[in-house]
Amino acid sequence: MAVKYNWATYGVGVIGHQLAEAMNSLGGSLYSVGNRTYDKAVKFAREYGINKVYKDPEEMFTDPDVDIIYISTPHNTHIDILKKAIANGKHVLCEKSITLNSDELAEAVELAGKNHVVLAEAMTIYHMPIYRKLNEIIAEGKLGPLKLIQMNFGSYKDWDMNNRFFNRNLAGGAMLDIGVYALSFVRWFMTETPDKMATQVRLAPTGVDEQASMLLMNEKQEMATIILSLHAKQPKRGTISFEHGYIEIYEYPRGDEAVITYTDDGHTEKITAGATEEALQKPEMNGDSSTRRKKYEKKRQRSYRF
Numbered sequence: 001m002a003v004k005y006n007w008a009t010y011g012v013g014v015i016g017h018q019l020a021e022a023m024n025s026l027g028g029s030l031y032s033v034g035n036r037t038y039d040k041a042v043k044f045a046r047e048y049g050i051n052k053v054y055k056d057p058e059e060m061f062t063d064p065d066v067d068i069i070y071i072s073t074p075h076n077t078h079i080d081i082l083k084k085a086i087a088n089g090k091h092v093l094c095e096k097s098i099t100l101n102s103d104e105l106a107e108a109v110e111l112a113g114k115n116h117v118v119l120a121e122a123m124t125i126y127h128m129p130i131y132r133k134l135n136e137i138i139a140e141g142k143l144g145p146l147k148l149i150q151m152n153f154g155s156y157k158d159w160d161m162n163n164r165f166f167n168r169n170l171a172g173g174a175m176l177d178i179g180v181y182a183l184s185f186v187r188w189f190m191t192e193t194p195d196k197m198a199t200q201v202r203l204a205p206t207g208v209d210e211q212a213s214m215l216l217m218n219e220k221q222e223m224a225t226i227i228l229s230l231h232a233k234q235p236k237r238g239t240i241s242f243e244h245g246y247i248e249i250y251e252y253p254r255g256d257e258a259v260i261t262y263t264d265d266g267h268t269e270k271i272t273a274g275a276t277e278e279a280l281q282k283p284e285m286n287g288d289s290s291t292r293r294k295k296y297e298k299k300r301q302r303s304y305r306f
């Protein structure tokens with residue numbers, strides 16, 4: 001029998017809306033919502049048919065009916081929020097970057113272990129079906145051993161030093177905002193953890209990394225390059241090169257298509273799996289979106305209380 005969990009969301013920004021939309025389109029709904037600005041939480045609840053809004057978002061930590069807390073506030077706030085959630089026995093799905101550094105993450109993981117709860121980062125790379133499919137193809141061995149990986153990610157953000165992309169107090173910078181996608185991709189395909197790294201950075205006036213580049217290598221001498229920019233567009237492109245071919249994947253954070261070129265004879269193969277527009281939904285639910293949308297429309301008509 002399927003178990004139903006009650007999800008609370010902390011934060012109602014851009015990605016918070018996408019999660020609520022995804023829940024609704026699967027025929028479900030978030031259980032409750034809390035936000036720094038209460039009025040926005042009220043509006044959000046109305047939009048997505050959520051029954052409960054907290055005056056103070058911290059009330060969700062001690063709400064006995066909440067099972068899972070989804071955190072979608074800026075990076076610098078994650079550690080405090082997730083520690084309070086975990087200490088109160090709530091499972092946590094936290095937006096990327098889950099923490100600002102590995103010390104914070106180690107502390108959070110230890111706390112989650114002590115409290116017997118699941119702590120997960122909302123990193124799409126690890127959940128898009130295309131990545132599992134590519135691993136199956138790589139495991140067949142036709143491409144040969146992995147040699148190198150090249151990653152681009154460039155996002156043009158307004159030159160506003162107060163927004164979360166450039167504001168140092170909100171843990172801005174390319175690495176924490178978009179670099180984590182590229183690094184997660186690299187870690188998915190590299191067969192061992194990289195143990196050598198060289199970096200270069202161009203700083204924004206606030207001191208955060210406006211542009212960053214990394215060169216990584218592991219003991220097997222598999223190499224990866226990552227180049228990031230927050231004020232210059234680049235294609236979101238990943239290339240994985242093996243002895244007998246290479247894989248290209250575009251829009252990789254939510255990718256659903258890759259092209260493999262087998263270099264011994266030059267033939268190519270297009271691989272598809274999952275659906276970019278359904279990236280925040282369960283992979284096995286990809287497909288049949290019309291049924292879900294009908295349910296979602298019904299759900300939107302439901303009343304709410306707070």
Ligand SMILES: NC(=O)c1ccc[n+]([C@@H]2O[C@H](COP(=O)([O-])OP(=O)(O)OC[C@H]3O[C@@H](n4cnc5c(N)ncnc54)[C@H](OP(=O)(O)O)[C@@H]3O)[C@@H](O)[C@H]2O)c1
Nearest residue numbers: 011012013014015016036037040072073074075095096097
């Ligand atoms: N997985 C993905 O595909 C994806 C995509 C985009 C973003 N993200 C991640 O999601 C997080 C939020 O990004 P976003 O683009 O949704 O941001 P956003 O639109 O700026 O929304 C930020 C939310 O956090 C709240 N907030 C801001 N400062 C806060 C503070 N000091 N304490 C508590 N709450 C605070 C805001 O509340 P107010 O309403 O009061 O301002 C708002 O609800 C970031 O970690 C980002 O990296 C993930």
